[in-house]
Amino acid sequence: MEKISVIEGVAVPFRRSNVDTDQIIPAVFLKRVTKTGFEDALFHGWRQDPDFILNRPEYAEPRILIAGPDFGTGSSREHAVWALRDFGFRAVISPRFADIFRGNSGKQGLLTGTIAEEQVMELWDRLEAEPGMSARVDLVEKTVTVGELSFEFDIDDYTRWRLLEGLDDIGLTLRDEARITEFEGSRESWRPRTLPVR
Amino acid sequence: MSIATSTEPHSAESEIPDRPRTLAEKVWDAHVVTKGENGQPDLVYIDLHLVHEVTSPQAFDGLRQAGRPVRRPDLTIATEDHNTPTLAIDRPIADLTSRTQIETLRRNAEEFGIRLHPLGDVEQGIVHVVGPQLGLTMPGITVVCGDSHTSTHGAFGAMAFGIGTSEVEHVLATQTLPLKPFKTMAITVEGELRPGVTAKDIILAVIAKIGTGGGQGYVLEYRGSAIRSLSMEGRMTICNMSIEAGARAGMVGPDETTFAYVKGRAHAPEGEDWDAAVEYWKTLATDEGAAFDAEVFIDAAELEPFVTWGTNPGQGVSLSEAVPDPAQYVDPNDQAAAQRALDYMDLEPGTPMKDIRVDAVFMGSCTNSRIEDLRAFASIVKGRRKADHVRVMVVPGSARVRLEAEAEGLDKVFEEFGAEWRFAGCSMCLGMNPDQLAPGERCASTSNRNFEGRQGKGGRTHLVSPLVAAATAIRGTLSSPWDLETAGEEAR
Numbered sequence: 276m277e278k279i280s281v282i283e284g285v286a287v288p289f290r291r292s293n294v295d296t297d298q299i300i301p302a303v304f305l306k307r308v309t310k311t312g313f314e315d316a317l318f319h320g321w322r323q324d325p326d327f328i329l330n331r332p333e334y335a336e337p338r339i340l341i342a343g344p345d346f347g348t349g350s351s352r353e354h355a356v357w358a359l360r361d362f363g364f365r366a367v368i369s370p371r372f373a374d375i376f377r378g379n380s381g382k383q384g385l386l387t388g389t390i391a392e393e394q395v396m397e398l399w400d401r402l403e404a405e406p407g408m409s410a411r412v413d414l415v416e417k418t419v420t421v422g423e424l425s426f427e428f429d430i431d432d433y434t435r436w437r438l439l440e441g442l443d444d445i446g447l448t449l450r451d452e453a454r455i456t457e458f459e460g461s462r463e464s465w466r467p468r469t470l471p472v473r
Numbered sequence: 474m475s476i477a478t479s480t481e482p483h484s485a486e487s488e489i490p491d492r493p494r495t496l497a498e499k500v501w502d503a504h505v506v507t508k509g510e511n512g513q514p515d516l517v518y519i520d521l522h523l524v525h526e527v528t529s530p531q532a533f534d535g536l537r538q539a540g541r542p543v544r545r546p547d548l549t550i551a552t553e554d555h556n557t558p559t560l561a562i563d564r565p566i567a568d569l570t571s572r573t574q575i576e577t578l579r580r581n582a583e584e585f586g587i588r589l590h591p592l593g594d595v596e597q598g599i600v601h602v603v604g605p606q607l608g609l610t611m612p613g614i615t616v617v618c619g620d621s622h623t624s625t626h627g628a629f630g631a632m633a634f635g636i637g638t639s640e641v642e643h644v645l646a647t648q649t650l651p652l653k654p655f656k657t658m659a660i661t662v663e664g665e666l667r668p669g670v671t672a673k674d675i676i677l678a679v680i681a682k683i684g685t686g687g688g689q690g691y692v693l694e695y696r697g698s699a700i701r702s703l704s705m706e707g708r709m710t711i712c713n714m715s716i717e718a719g720a721r722a723g724m725v726g727p728d729e730t731t732f733a734y735v736k737g738r739a740h741a742p743e744g745e746d747w748d749a750a751v752e753y754w755k756t757l758a759t760d761e762g763a764a765f766d767a768e769v770f771i772d773a774a775e776l777e778p779f780v781t782w783g784t785n786p787g788q789g790v791s792l793s794e795a796v797p798d799p800a801q802y803v804d805p806n807d808q809a810a811a812q813r814a815l816d817y818m819d820l821e822p823g824t825p826m827k828d829i830r831v832d833a834v835f836m837g838s839c840t841n842s843r844i845e846d847l848r849a850f851a852s853i854v855k856g857r858r859k860a861d862h863v864r865v866m867v868v869p870g871s872a873r874v875r876l877e878a879e880a881e882g883l884d885k886v887f888e889e890f891g892a893e894w895r896f897a898g899c900s901m902c903l904g905m906n907p908d909q910l911a912p913g914e915r916c917a918s919t920s921n922r923n924f925e926g927r928q929g930k931g932g933r934t935h936l937v938s939p940l941v942a943a944a945t946a947i948r949g950t951l952s953s954p955w956d957l958e959t960a961g962e963e964a965r
Contacts, residue, residue, distance in 0.1 A: 353637035382639035
């Protein structure tokens with residue numbers, strides 16, 4: 276995974292709460308067996324509306340999404356993260372994220388930071404006053420900055436460290452493989468086995 | 474790889490705190506491989522990994538690229554459910570992308586040595602119906618799947634949660650996940666449910682109460698006399714929709730109902746293993762005096778049949794109420810969300826819920842497609858005819874549930890009622906196969922999500938219990954079993 280420290284670019288004031296992953300990417304696009312090329316699927320339902328914010332020319336190359344609370348609820352589909360990433364997004368800021376979405380983002384190098392709902396509203400107002408303006412998300416300082424507004428965001432230390440270092444989770448875990456093997460030696464025999472088929 | 478086993482409980486006792494613990498803490502503590510320090514996550518062992526065709530292909534690709542094997546094929550099982558057709562299952566799948574995804578799973582299962590129950594197999598079906606049915610789901614284990622409704626398995630007193638594709642790859646490679654401990658929330662439901670009020674109504678009421686974000690970061694433990702009195706099917710319905718309240722997992726303490734359900738199933742422990750397991754499972758209940766991080770109370774006797782009016786599962790009311798007015802919400806985001814939902818749902822504030830006419834009824838999904846759900850639906854529709862304008866689809870959760878239902882003659886009940894009796898799968902819950910609503914169509918659905926377009930582009934979903942689905946199919950408008958003439962007798 277690529278190391279991340281500062282993300283700068285066009286920020287989208289996304290005035291919606293409870294954006295579920297079915298809206299981020301409808302199920303019909305989950306039939307693909309690849310991990311890239313989902314940019315056409317992002318917000319597919321909403322993009323049919325010509326006035327939808329991502330259809331506006333100022334937001335043609337967005338990097339940062341500023342969304343309402345409960346972003347990424349519902350289905351566990353990691354495709355939601357892939358679609359945001361393929362469309363160009365590198366960070367999402369929201370007052371609250373669904374747990375699975377947040378976990379998936381951390382694995383795929385999409386930064387998710389939380390700030391207070393009032394702060395999100397301030398950022399929306401500022402961004403709407405100057406559509407297409409840039410924001411800066413600094414993972415080292417844990418700040419999101421739009422013009423004169425700057426807020427500290429929350430991200431858990433472990434995810435932050437992994438993103439800063441660009442570390443691969445499986446590789447990290449396999450450093451403890453001996454411990455896993457040791458643990459397996461102590462597992463009780465009643466625990467379920469799928470094989471052999473009974 | 475040779476794996477030793479013992480009948481003794483896992484022996485990291487020195488790390489287990491000497492204080493009253495919740496069910497969730499006990500299951501967690503028994504699965505910690507390495508304890509995270511300084512803000513690092515714990516490494517948690519996974520006992521059972523369920524795999525389906527949609528969220529796994531990219532994970533297997535990752536293994537292949539890194540040259541990694543599946544560490545424990547014997548703790549992994551796959552089936553086909555999301556894409557599978559529910560008609561003409563003996564013919565090649567018409568949708569080429571769906572077919573490719575199914576074929577990809579078959580190739581991956583073969584290459585990595587994973588047990589697969591493909592379309593046509595008697596154990597094929599929705600992954601969350603198959604696990605319990607085979608006796609693989611049991612108390613005190615950890616279960617994951619690349620599907621958010623994995624929370625279903627918590628009904629057994631297991632720690633079960635949905636994961637993304639990167640985590641699927643991680644579990645395939647290591648049989649573990651790095652995780653931060655969850656907070657715990659007690660949802661206590663006391664009292665006796667009125668006839669016609671079911672597990673589905675409890676969970677819809679819980680979600681309406683705490684909201685779609687209320688459970689974020691928590692494991693929900695459902696407690697109280699109303700939960701104790703539920704069957705395993707009812708408990709699974711409740712745990713299934715924990716994710717709709719934002720909680721990754723929901724649990725119910727195992728008891729005699731749980732043990733009786735597991736005993737004798739194909740993969741249930743036997744002999745000495747069974748005795749050791751039950752002895753251990755009996756220790757899992759939350760200790761007296763254990764502290765939860767949050768608590769919610771619900772009076773079961775006050776609950777009525779419930780229904781959603783909006784586009785997230787928290788937007789629900791009792792069926793006897795009316796469509797709410799967005800102006801009643803104080804929070805501007807809630808207000809905007811309610812208005813957006815009403816626009817999408819094409820509903821006016823103040824309309825009685827029971828005046829809402831539906832075009833379709835969907836009886837199925839991992840929330841409500843088990844044999845008991847089908848029996849409940851059949852108990853209402855038996856000997857009746859559906860409303861002429863309503864299309865009714867009944868989709869069993871697994872091929873085995875379908876066989877069971879047919880052995881009881883339920884298929885005849887459904888057909889005489891005018892419903893379509895289909896083969897097993899996720900079907901119209903999310904419409905990845907051809908089972909979809911047309912734009913503008915309105916559906917009373919026993920599934921779990923009323924999101925925009927979830928059941929088909931432009932489709933409108935009202936989440937309901939099997940009993941409400943049945944009454945609605947009869948009357949053609951959203952209806953409770955209480956609205957039927959002989960309701961007292963039938964709505965048991």
